[in-house]
Amino acid sequence: MENLIERLTLQSEAFQESFNVLSRVRNLDELAKKFFQVLRGNLLVLNAVILYRRNENSSWTILFSKSNSDYDVNALPISDSVFSISEVDHDEFKLAVTHQQIDKAFIRIILGSKLDSSPYSQFDKMVLQFYLQQLDSAYQFFIARKKEKQLIFNLNHRVLQLNSLIDTGIEVARLQEGSQLLHLALERVLALTNASKGLLVVKQGRKVIDKIFFPFRFKSNEISISKHLITTEFCFAEKKYIFYLLEKESREGLIAFDATDQLLLDAFARQVHVSLENHYLYEQSLEKERIDKEISLAGDIQKKLIPAELPKIDGYDQCGINIPTKFIGGDYYDCIRLQDGRFMLIMADVSGKGVAAGLLVSTLHASVHAYVDGKFELPGLVQKLNSIIWNSSTLDKYITAFFAVLDPASGELESVNAGHNPIYILRSNKKLEELKTGGIPLGMMNIPFPYESSKATINPGDHVLLYTDGVTEAMNAEEEEYDDIRSLKKFLVAKNSSAAKDFITNLINDVNDFTGDTPQSDDITALYLTRNTD
Known part of the structure; x- marks a missing residue:
């Protein structure tokens, strides 16, 4: 035993040197070649074949061969054990070792005769096992280093893929x-x-x-x-x-x-x-921008339908206002000087808002101006307008309107109310009258509906207020309507003024004070006419 320990101690330096050699290899072929050199230097082995098998289902691959014969190394059986050493009955080869590695691969080493032709002793087999352990450690080191390189490669590849994904995303987005x-x-x-x-x-x-x-x-x-x-x-x-x-x-x-x-x-x-x-979304935004520009242009055109300045009527003062909720409103008012010296007053409200409402306003404006150039009867004119609006609109579109013809000299006012809210006359004695006589809204029914007119006299000190429901139905944050809480009638009685512009300004201020920050929900339109007392 002491002799064995002494002999192994003498081999320790060789063990260390062999591991240093084996641990620096770059591939399996080099590992096999270096291991043969270790065996030749320490066990005096002349010939050897070293094979590799990835798993039990794969074939043997020769990693290293130094042989003088064609011995079929694949004919040797694989032991079921992790490690085995067996004698070989062959002229050149004497010993076969099969060793299963940590990754389930197999390494087979077939050793030839020794340099001195002596048989392999028990000590030789023991030393061989030490070197096989070094081979196993070197193999594990090689596998770990290979995995490390593969991991680094994979990480670099993933980073490259990620960068490519980002760059490609930018390129595709353009x-x-x-x-x-x-x-x-x-x-x-x-x-x-x-x-x-x-x-x-x-x-x-x-x-x-x-x-x-x-x-x-x-x-x-x-x-x-x-x-x-x-x-x-x-x-x-x-x-x-x-x-x-x-x-x-x-x-x-x-x-x-x-x-x-x-x-x-x-x-x-x-x-x-x-x-x-x-x-x-970009195309949609461009289309929306184009439509908004067209609507804005249409709104500018429609604003020109509303008189920027009302005609002067001797002995009277008047002022009007139109505040649409959108670019294109559905309310319309006008005061037209007729050829016989009379004036036509118009207040209209199209159902709905937006482009469709604006088109009907334009149709009404053009039709009225076309027919009032000659002689006409007011009820007959309104009946013609009803037919025109019916043929120009869909079933859900109609116009509530008020038409009146004023003779400035006599103060006579003939009017037709086509489904519009009541028009107020405030007398100088504070008595309030409503003008309701007329018929159905324009474009609601395609029948020759007979419209009726009524007549009233506007005396000095009297006031006439035409408006749309955008005034009376203006809502506050509590969803209460202006007419229900403050009452347009009461405001007219309490705040009437001989100056029409002052009255309109005060009315709009009162409505805005009532609604506060609540968004405007409908067009606000009003026309105020007063007959001077002088």
């Missing part, structure tokens, strides 16, 4: 919707995942409206038979976009896609989705 964007999207996602080919299918319902191939057209049935395939999809604007990526390429050939590839594809598809959505 493109406009269409085949250019989709072609680039498919090309870039193939580059990100190392896929050899891809297909982007665009569907609308069950119908395929587009197919984009890259880098070349291939048969669609390749998708169903491909062993290496990943896919993702998203929906936008009633269309479905489906990505198919096939056959990932690597140094080893075609391999399966991994989870990271699927994540990259999903992330990239989201970028394409966002890009399509952003482009759509």
Whole structure:
């Protein structure tokens, strides 16, 4: 025993040196070659064959061979144990060792004769086991270093993929919707995942409206038979976009896609989705901007229908105001000087607001001005206007309106109320009268409805107020209406003034004071006429 320990002690320096040599190898072939050199230097081995087997189902691969014969090394059986040493009945080879590694791989070492032709002793086998342990440690070190390099490579590759994903996202975002964007999207996602080919299918319902191939057209049935395939999809604007990526390429050939590839594809598809959505929103904003400009222009044109300055009427003072809720309002007022010296007063309110209401206002304005150039009877004129508005509007659109013809000299006022709210006459004695006689709103029914007119006399000191329901129905934060709380009639009686402009200003201020910060919900329009006492 002491002799054995002494001999092993003498080998310790050789053990250390051999490990230093084995731990610096760069591949398995070099490891096998260096291990043979260790055995030759310490056990005087002349020949050897070193083989490697990845697992139980794979074939043996020769890593190193120094042999003078064609001995079939694959014929040697593998032991079920992790480690085995057995004698070999062969002229050149004498000893076979099989060692299972930590990663379940096998290394087989077949040793030839020794330099002095002596048989392998028990001490030789013991020393061999020490070197095999070093081989195992060196193999583990090699595997760990290989995994470390692979990990670093994978991390660098992931960083590169992430940077490419960001750069590609920026590039895709700059493109406009269409085949250019989709072609680039498919090309870039193939580059990100190392896929050899891809297909982007665009569907609308069950119908395929587009197919984009890259880098070349291939048969669609390749998708169903491909062993290496990943896919993702998203929906936008009633269309479905489906990505198919096939056959990932690597140094080893075609391999399966991994989870990271699927994540990259999903992330990239989201970028394409966002890009399509952003482009759509951008186009929508441009369209909205264009429409807003057109509406603003239409609003400017419509404002010209409202008189910027009312005509002067001798012995009278008048003032009007129109505050629309939108660019284009649905209220209209006017005062037209007739050829016979009389004046026509108009107050109208189209149901609804916006462009459709504005078009009806324009129609009413043009029709009135066309018919008042000649002689007319007021009820007959209103009946014609009813027919015109009916033919110019949809069923849900109509106009409540008030028409009056004033003879300034006599003060006679003939009026027709076409479904409009009552028009007030405030007498000089504070008595309030309402003008309601007329008929149905314009455009409500396509029948020759007979409109009736009424007559009143505007005396010195009397006041006439024409208005739309935007005044009486103006609401505050509690959703209470102005006419229910403060009453337009009471305001007219209490705040009437010989100066028409002052009255209109005070009325609007009172309405604004009532509504506060509540947004205006309807057009506000009023026309105030007073006959001077002088």
